[in-house]
Amino acid sequence: MIAATAQDVVVEIGSMPILVRTTSPEFVEILEKRYGVYVNPTAKPVFKFEVEIVSSASLSGAIDPDEDLSVRFEQGRWVLERGDFHAELDSDLRHGRIRQTAAPYAIDAAFRIVHSLILAKQGGLLVHSASVVRNGRAFLFAGVSGAGKTTISRLAPADATLLTDEISYIRREGDGYIAFGTPFSGELAQHGDKVRAPLAAVYLLRQGPENRIDPISEADAVRAVMESVLFFAHDTELVGHVFDSVCNLVQTVPVRRLTFVPDSRIWELIG
């Protein structure tokens, strides 16, 4: 019997390359198709994922991507579980193993969790929001489902660059924050451009009868941004890091309430 050859795919999101090692050529194709320009074979990985592709029958529980996700730290390692995958990560967040079916959804969820855990310790955040770059500055649009994340992305002028219409990726750098493009898409179903730009403002979206931007208190801004942060682990230390990161963000980057009529004139107010 000939042992299957392992292949590596490096997926770089937010300047944080993650290496995925698999013996499944089919899964390599899936990864390359799913992540497109975010695949960067020359990037030096900060995290390595060994993937074991299994049949759906060999995973415990129902194969249901919508099943509640569990992320917990136990016996010195992170354990990530959902209906369609089981993953374990080393405590130092440099290496992990995942058992999953040959579908992109599980590794996509695992990526988001790994990024959120690493970012939490670095002052960065994944935020359920759209983000767009215009004139070299990034703008982030947060809101509940239906608030208009995809709509405001669609309305962006031709000279704007979409980073994502679903999950924004921001990292602390120097005295400010940088927003990165991500392959995590919402209704637009398209990758964000793989670019980065300094974050100029965070807008809390609300659709209404007129276009307007209103200030809000720092405390209200923290409350609103916290509601949009993607964070999966109920870990006291990391929750504290995320809270601190949001407070720092709010004290560093203007956070405003953006009420908009769904037409492109709103971009005259944004920048």
Add this chain to the structure above:
Amino acid sequence: MSTIYIARNKDVAARKLGGEMMIMSGRDSTLFSLNQTATAIWQAADGVTPLADIVTGKLCAEFDVDPAVALRDAEELVAGLEEHGILKVSNAPIVDAQ
């Protein structure tokens, strides 16, 4: 009534933003905002100062309140904060509070 001692729970993160004290529970990620009175109590909760002394020394000194009423309100408040895991409450000094 026995002496009550209070200490900040180490499992919470606290930040003061725009004059408002915000507390995040590490236990369940719940976010709380404390009003001025609760903030004064939270900041004074060192585990060794009796609640009654905090009320007379902090609340009555800073706010125009009747001491008996203030103590009763403070006891209710700390009971609520204890329930949410924000404060630890004991009838003896809490020596590992710092």
